[in-house]
Amino acid sequence: MDNSFVFPQIIFENKRRIPEDFREISLEIKRDIIKSLALAKSGHSGGPLGITEVMTVLYFGEIMNYNPKDSYWKHRDRFVLSAGHMAPILYSVLARAGYFPCDELSTLRKFESRLQGHPGLDMKLPGIETSSGSLGQGISIAVGMAMSDRLLDKNNQNVFCVTGDGELQEGACWEAAMSAGNFKLDNLCWIVDNNDCQIDGRVKDVMNIYPIEDKFLSFGFNVISIDGHEYSEIISAFDQFKKNSEDKCGKPTCIIAKTFMGNGVSFMQDKYSWHGNPPNYEQAVQALSELV
Amino acid sequence: MKFIANGSKPTRHGFGEALVILGEKNPNVVVLGADITGSVMTSYFRDKFPERFFSIGIAEQNATTIAVGMALSGKVPFFSSYSAFAAFRNSDQLRISVCYNNVNVKICGGHSGITVGPDGATHQSLEEVSFLRALPNLTLVVPCDYNEARKATIAIGEMVGPAFIRFGRSPLPIFTDESTPFTIGKCEIFNEGKDVAIIANGIMVWQALLAADELEKRKGIKARVINCHTIKPIDEETIVKAAMECGAIVTAEEHQVTGGLSGAVAEVLAKNYPAPIEFVGMKDTFGGSGEPEELMVKFGLTWREIYASALVAIERRDKGFIGLRKIKDVAEYSENL
Ligand SMILES: Cc1ncc(C[n+]2csc(CCOP(=O)(O)OP(=O)(O)O)c2C)c(N)n1
Numbered sequence: 001m002d003n004s005f006v007f008p009q010i011i012f013e014n015k016r017r018i019p020e021d022f023r024e025i026s027l028e029i030k031r032d033i034i035k036s037l038a039l040a041k042s043g044h045s046g047g048p049l050g051i052t053e054v055m056t057v058l059y060f061g062e063i064m065n066y067n068p069k070d071s072y073w074k075h076r077d078r079f080v081l082s083a084g085h086m087a088p089i090l091y092s093v094l095a096r097a098g099y100f101p102c103d104e105l106s107t108l109r110k111f112e113s114r115l116q117g118h119p120g121l122d123m124k125l126p127g128i129e130t131s132s133g134s135l136g137q138g139i140s141i142a143v144g145m146a147m148s149d150r151l152l153d154k155n156n157q158n159v160f161c162v163t164g165d166g167e168l169q170e171g172a173c174w175e176a177a178m179s180a181g182n183f184k185l186d187n188l189c190w191i192v193d194n195n196d197c198q199i200d201g202r203v204k205d206v207m208n209i210y211p212i213e214d215k216f217l218s219f220g221f222n223v224i225s226i227d228g229h230e231y232s233e234i235i236s237a238f239d240q241f242k243k244n245s246e247d248k249c250g251k252p253t254c255i256i257a258k259t260f261m262g263n264g265v266s267f268m269q270d271k272y273s274w275h276g277n278p279p280n281y282e283q284a285v286q287a288l289s290e291l292v
Numbered sequence: 293m294k295f296i297a298n299g300s301k302p303t304r305h306g307f308g309e310a311l312v313i314l315g316e317k318n319p320n321v322v323v324l325g326a327d328i329t330g331s332v333m334t335s336y337f338r339d340k341f342p343e344r345f346f347s348i349g350i351a352e353q354n355a356t357t358i359a360v361g362m363a364l365s366g367k368v369p370f371f372s373s374y375s376a377f378a379a380f381r382n383s384d385q386l387r388i389s390v391c392y393n394n395v396n397v398k399i400c401g402g403h404s405g406i407t408v409g410p411d412g413a414t415h416q417s418l419e420e421v422s423f424l425r426a427l428p429n430l431t432l433v434v435p436c437d438y439n440e441a442r443k444a445t446i447a448i449g450e451m452v453g454p455a456f457i458r459f460g461r462s463p464l465p466i467f468t469d470e471s472t473p474f475t476i477g478k479c480e481i482f483n484e485g486k487d488v489a490i491i492a493n494g495i496m497v498w499q500a501l502l503a504a505d506e507l508e509k510r511k512g513i514k515a516r517v518i519n520c521h522t523i524k525p526i527d528e529e530t531i532v533k534a535a536m537e538c539g540a541i542v543t544a545e546e547h548q549v550t551g552g553l554s555g556a557v558a559e560v561l562a563k564n565y566p567a568p569i570e571f572v573g574m575k576d577t578f579g580g581s582g583e584p585e586e587l588m589v590k591f592g593l594t595w596r597e598i599y600a601s602a603l604v605a606i607e608r609r610d611k612g613f614i615g616l617r618k619i620k621d622v623a624e625y626s627e628n629l
Contacts, residue, residue, distance in 0.1 A: 172354060
């Protein structure tokens with residue numbers, strides 16, 4: 001039964017595209033997420049599906065500079081998934097960018113797989129920049145990378161990082177925000193996946209973190225709020241960030257992407273109960289039928 | 293080798309000076325400060341290489357993970373704060389981002405142990421070795437004096453991989469010199485003897501040497517003094533050899549014996565060559581305010597406890613005693629000291 005899910009070896013180029021052209025890619029990625037989680041029989045569905053459009057533009061819209069043939073290329077931009085539980089989206093994007101064979105996505109969370117439950121640098125999966133999984137750490141690592149580039153190497157690399165919105169309850173995030181503003185890290189792009197869902201419920205009910213924008217503004221960020229499923233808004237937000245970075249505007253950028261958890265799969269959409277569950281076989285088949 | 297004290301200085305001075313040497317040798321060495329740069333002596337580096345020094349503020353978690361990001365970008369970052377905050381506030385960061393990532397980050401815990409003195413229990417870190425020792429990939433060093441702190445700092449800066457160095461605030465006798473050997477992961481024998489082995493690190497190495505002198509003078513007992521500056525990876529060979537040749541062991545550390553150097557040595561012995569072992573260190577209690585010397589007496593961290601413990605260990609060896617101990621206690625042996 002498990003064998004009915006296959007991962008066709010389809011690789012996407014990293015190039016400028018018009019908004020409509022991202023749709024096919026996002027769908028392929030969402031199918032990867034569903035299939036790999038169904039095979040794994042555990043893992044997080046909601047977050048990865050919700051941030052797929054943003055990640056699609058980031059990796060396949062010529063926003064990020066990278067080279068899948070040389071994953072440690074010196075002048076690459078970096079991506080840090082601070083919300084490490086969203087690993088399935090990162091694995092899919094990396095496979096579709098050509099970092100490793102797509103059918104390796106079937107090994108997610110399996111014994112000795114390079115696709116660990118949360119990203120593990122020890123597995124040496126090409127394209128992974130750091131281990132993550134303890135919320136609130138990745139963003140600070142991203143700050144360290146951005147500092148290394150801006151203040152020491154002067155290489156003009158950008159550093160992108162995705163955190164959850166529940167993740168913002170970790171105090172360590174705000175230490176990172178403080179230092180990003182302090183060091184004027186205009187090469188840092190912090191993407192907040194604002195799906196208003198976390199494990200125990202709505203973010204505002206578990207521990208209110210709103211208003212998010214004002215908080216980042218007060219730490220000295222350029223804040224761009226977008227609909228995280230609208231390609232045109234995502235593209236323009238990243239373009240603004242890149243311009244800020246090129247102009248050395250002296251401010252880090254925060255893109256607050258308003259998203260729906262489980263976006264695109266009717267029975268998962270905007271349901272926090274899908275934060276940390278995989279679809280079972282029937283649910284996966286249903287989801288795949290919707291993702292076309 | 294005969295050791296004599298030649299003045300005194302805190303280990304943190306050796307650390308601070310070594311950072312400057314490392315900075316001169318390697319342009320990738322960077323230092324992160326957490327508002328106490330003057331006390332942990334990273335100020336030397338800051339003044340010499342301001343462009344490679346970053347003030348992170350009072351944010352130890354952030355400093356630790358920023359260091360990780362820098363290491364992942366090819367730098368050799370040193371982050372230093374008080375051990376009480378550089379090993380505990382950031383413990384999650386140390387576990388996952390530093391050690392699981394296995395990155396080239398150096399964490400430097402200053403003002404460790406009771407010899408911080410008047411600041412009191414809040415600032416007297418006495419548990420970090422137990423925690424750090426359990427972290428895979430980490431190298432953990434506790435130097436015994438100013439010169440060794442210098443060498444140890446340079447050594448961890450030149451090795452690749454995560455490392456933690458633990459040093460202190462108060463002046464300590466300087467008894468090693470340039471020629472004293474130092475290799476990460478290798479114990480040094482500071483006094484030859486076959487009657488009992490004293491395995492110590494940090495401030496207790498000097499106390500161990502004093503105890504060895506007294507044992508010889510008063511009882512004709514020749515104690516082997518082993519400086520076990522690297523707790524991880526631990527030098528099993530030297531420790532097992534000591535157990536085989538001396539048959540009685542004393543450990544001495546300015547730290548909880550639970551999980552500290554004592555725990556580490558006990559593990560090595562239990563696994564390879566069980567021998568009577570006595571522990572000198574903090575016995576499941578917090579410290580308190582006072583002058584270092586007063587506190588060392590109060591908490592039993594002097595040559596006297598080492599001396600008495602050596603006698604107990606020897607008696608246990610000679611009686612071949614196995615089972616619940618019913619022999620004289622350390623206190624009785626130390627009555628007339
Ligand atoms: C430090 C830490 N505490 C707790 C967890 C467990 N945990 C994993 S994901 C999560 C909820 C995260 O919420 P959010 O950032 O909004 O992500 P989303 O639910 O949108 O995927 C929690 C509490 C963790 N991984 N790290």
